[in-house]
Amino acid sequence: MQRRAVLKYIGAWGASAAFLERDPLFGRPAAGSNLIAFNQAGYPQQGEKIATTQMEVRKDQSFQIISEETGHSVFDGRLTPSSTDAASGDAVALADFTPLTAPGKYRFVVQDVRSQPFQIGNDVYAHPLILCMRAFYGQRCGCAVDLGDGYRYPACHQADAFHPSSGRTGALPNHGGWHDAGDYGRYVVNSAITTGTLLWAWELYPRSVQELSLRIPESGGKLPDYLAEVRWNLQWMLSLQDLDGGVWHKQTSERFCGFVMPQNDKLTSFIIGTGESPYKSTCATAGLAAVMAIAARCYREYDEGFAAGCLAAAKRGFAWAVAHPDIDFVNPPGIATGAYSDAHCNDYILWAAAELWRTTGDRQYDQAFLHGQQALSLENAIVAPTWTNVAPLAYWTYVLGERKGDAAMRTRVLAQTRAAAQTLATRRRSSGYGNTLDASDYVWGSNSVAANHSLLLLIANRLQPNAQLLDAALGNLHYLLGRNCFGVCWVTHLGTNPYLHPHHRPSIADQLPAPWPGLLSGGPNATPADKVAQTLGKLPPMRMWLDDQMAPSLNEVAINWNAALVFLLAAANTLAR
Numbered sequence: 001m002q003r004r005a006v007l008k009y010i011g012a013w014g015a016s017a018a019f020l021e022r023d024p025l026f027g028r029p030a031a032g033s034n035l036i037a038f039n040q041a042g043y044p045q046q047g048e049k050i051a052t053t054q055m056e057v058r059k060d061q062s063f064q065i066i067s068e069e070t071g072h073s074v075f076d077g078r079l080t081p082s083s084t085d086a087a088s089g090d091a092v093a094l095a096d097f098t099p100l101t102a103p104g105k106y107r108f109v110v111q112d113v114r115s116q117p118f119q120i121g122n123d124v125y126a127h128p129l130i131l132c133m134r135a136f137y138g139q140r141c142g143c144a145v146d147l148g149d150g151y152r153y154p155a156c157h158q159a160d161a162f163h164p165s166s167g168r169t170g171a172l173p174n175h176g177g178w179h180d181a182g183d184y185g186r187y188v189v190n191s192a193i194t195t196g197t198l199l200w201a202w203e204l205y206p207r208s209v210q211e212l213s214l215r216i217p218e219s220g221g222k223l224p225d226y227l228a229e230v231r232w233n234l235q236w237m238l239s240l241q242d243l244d245g246g247v248w249h250k251q252t253s254e255r256f257c258g259f260v261m262p263q264n265d266k267l268t269s270f271i272i273g274t275g276e277s278p279y280k281s282t283c284a285t286a287g288l289a290a291v292m293a294i295a296a297r298c299y300r301e302y303d304e305g306f307a308a309g310c311l312a313a314a315k316r317g318f319a320w321a322v323a324h325p326d327i328d329f330v331n332p333p334g335i336a337t338g339a340y341s342d343a344h345c346n347d348y349i350l351w352a353a354a355e356l357w358r359t360t361g362d363r364q365y366d367q368a369f370l371h372g373q374q375a376l377s378l379e380n381a382i383v384a385p386t387w388t389n390v391a392p393l394a395y396w397t398y399v400l401g402e403r404k405g406d407a408a409m410r411t412r413v414l415a416q417t418r419a420a421a422q423t424l425a426t427r428r429r430s431s432g433y434g435n436t437l438d439a440s441d442y443v444w445g446s447n448s449v450a451a452n453h454s455l456l457l458l459i460a461n462r463l464q465p466n467a468q469l470l471d472a473a474l475g476n477l478h479y480l481l482g483r484n485c486f487g488v489c490w491v492t493h494l495g496t497n498p499y500l501h502p503h504h505r506p507s508i509a510d511q512l513p514a515p516w517p518g519l520l521s522g523g524p525n526a527t528p529a530d531k532v533a534q535t536l537g538k539l540p541p542m543r544m545w546l547d548d549q550m551a552p553s554l555n556e557v558a559i560n561w562n563a564a565l566v567f568l569l570a571a572a573n574t575l576a577r
Contacts, residue, residue: 036095036108036115037433040482040495042124044576045101048471049120050094052433052483053110057082057093061111065097068105068117075100079110085432087439088485089540092432116496122576128481128494129569130212135518135562136229137216138506141186141236141262142175148215150512156262157184157269165332166248166273174271177236177251180338181558182503184265185252189340190560191237192287192348193387197455197563198230199294200393201570204400204462208573223302231306234295237288238313240271245316246280247288248273249329252337259508275332280320282327283340286348289317290390293355311359318352322368325349340387346375347391354394358401366405369398373409382416384452387560396459414463421460424453425472433484433542434475439526442541444553447490447523450476451564458571470575477568480520485542491565493517503552519557520565529553 038051053063057079065075079093095108100120108115138147146152158175162168177186178194202209209226213219218228240248253267273279292314300307328343342348350372357365373395381391395413398405424436431437436453437446457473460466482489482497489495492502492515499521500514501507507515525533526541530551536544545554 035487036110036113037483037485037487038108038115038118039478040116040118040489040497041128042119042121044122044124044572045103045120047098047474047575048096049098049100050096050434050478050483051108051115052092052094053079053108054090054092054485055111055113056091061093063095064109065100065106066109066114068107073109074102074104074106083432085485085542087431087435087437087442087540087542088433089543090432090485094432125569125572125576128491129208129566129573130214131494131518132491132520132562132566132569133209133212133226133229133518134214134216135516136178136233136559137214138516138518139178139559140232141177141179141184143217147517151506151510151516153261153506154263157265159266159268160251161268161270163254163270163272163332163335165275165279165335166271167277167279168271172271174236174239174251176232176239178233178559179262182505182552182556183252183256183337184262184269184505185250185256185337186236187250187252187338187340188237188240188247188284189249189287189342190387190558191233192284192291193385193390193393194560194563195230195233195237195291196294196351196390196393197385197560197567198226199291199298201567202226202230202298203294204458205567205570205574207577208570223299227298227302230295231299234291234310237291238309240284241288241313241317242280244278245285245320246278246324247285247317247320248279249281249284250337250340252335254334255336257505259505261506261509264509272332272335274327274329278324278327280324280327281329282321282324282345283342283348284329285317285324286321286345286352287390289314289321289352290348290355290393292317293352293359296359314352314356314359318349318356318365318368321345321349321352342388346372347381347389347394350376351390351394351397354398357405358397358403361403366403369394370406370409378412378416382413382420382456384449384456386448386452392456396463399463400459417456417460418464421457421466421469421472424457425468428472428475431475433479435479435484436472436476437542439541442524442526442544444525444529445522445556445558445561446525447480447520448558448561448564450479450523451520451561451568454568454571455564458568473568474572474575477572480523480565486545488547490521490523492519499547499555501547501549501555503549503556508549518562520561522552522554522556522558522561525553 035054064073103121214225257265292310296311353368428436454473454476461469489498524545
């Protein structure tokens with residue numbers, strides 16, 4: 001661990017001696033160390049408030065919460081008896097302080113150990129939402145970016161061209177979009193679920209996002225900042241749609257560049273296709289169709305022309321995907337960047353049909369949805385969405401809209417969503433850190449799995465309100481923002497103990513003392529793919545994480561992960577008001 005990281009962590013832990021006893025690679029705390037893990041962004045005044053402590057708990061062990069302003073105790077409680085948390089292997093005890101609702105700044109005191117301060121207030125998630133949404137501006141491709149405090153770069157990736165695999169030749173200036181992850185590629189499939197998630201947040205939680213001030217180049221224009229940022233990526237996606245309605249899969253260099261700033265990546269940014277006719281791919285095309293159908297709803301109030309163009313693109317894309325339902329993408333020879341390959345695109349076609357039905361009310365899309373779902377098992381499809389499975393988005397949008405679709409289908413979707421959500425809520429009660437993750441969920445991007453579990457829970461609550469589902473959804477937010485076995489906030493620049501070393505090229509190449517702000521780490525991975533992660537050996541799944549920039553399977557960032565967190569934060573902001 002670099003010196004700046006050590007100093008940062010010593011400053012962050014409540015007792016520096018306890019930190020110094022910890023394994024610098026975030027192993028299990030040594031005997032005698034004390035850790036109080038809590039949501040470092042804070043807690044709304046109403047709602048569940050629970051922290052987790054790793055320490056030997058005596059019978060009837062008490063804890064106190066003291067006011068930073070007065071130094072006096074404002075809440076006395078009892079820790080639960082110690083129990084073993086399966087995901088981390090830790091012996092943990094819980095501190096429930098839900099009855100404390102007065103706004104202010106506080107600290108935990110347990111066995112004479114004081115935690116770092118935390119806030120209670122109904123605005124505690126306002127800053128995290130802006131921070132995580134502004135991170136998309138920090139991922140922009142093709143324009144000058146300036147987040148302030150030295151986080152800037154000039155216009156990048158100006159050398160664009162068709163790759164031979166696209167069926168075209170020559171240059172094509174089509175700057176735009178967001179860099180996908182720790183690399184500088186842009187991929188339509190991942191852009192689809194990312195942009196769809198963000199636009200759903202706009203539709204479902206407008207109070208939280210409509211007035212956001214993101215301080216982007218478009219601020220002050222007719223479009224709200226939130227929609228202006230999303231439009232930056234939508235326009236790039238549209239540029240990859242061919243005249244026949246099909247969509248090229250991605251725009252990347254032939255290989256990943258080194259760890260350089262975006263403007264110093266001089267490799268040609270190619271539009272890459274499948275290598276043989278029809279050159280476009282089904283998942284990318286249907287994904288674009290779904291997202292543009294949503295965009296037609298969201299932008300209609302502000303820009304009718306743009307909304308109409310999005311709807312036309314959605315219809316062309318849907319028609320192409322139906323005519324070419326099984327064109328998978330695999331990297332053609334000479335291409336070594338991410339593939340986002342998915343041999344089964346029927347879930348993408350289903351999503352596009354549902355979104356077009358919700359937007360237009362045209363019966364052909366209703367019938368296409370009802371016909372297409374026959375190839376999918378509804379009982380297995382209602383899970384947390386991922387880029388490899390967007391079927392739940394299809395089913396949910398079918399019942400969320402005002403259209404009166406098939407009544408039997410609506411009943412089945414409601415029942416299965418309720419059952420899936422209840423499974424997560426039940427699982428969460430056995431977690432010492434309050435998340436909904438099963439052992440098998442600790443994969444590459446497990447923090448995104450947690451955020452998307454919350455998306456499922458929030459949709460289930462919207463369809464059939466249930467306070468337990470809301471507590472479970474927000475429990476994952478607490479986990480991501482500090483209530484985990486490392487006591488780390490997995491969002492850069494947030495909380496008292498944020499992680500420091502994302503696998504993210506600008507954060508590595510810019511020579512600044514801290515990473516780029518607002519980025520969600522991928523998080524623990526029980527089966528990491530990085531050589532550096534071999535130092536961990538075999539630990540319980542939540543313990544399989546390192547704050548190391550050279551461990552992408554543990555610490556990469558990605559736009560779809562940030563989008564799920566933005567959705568969760570938008571919901572949390574709305575619920576806190």
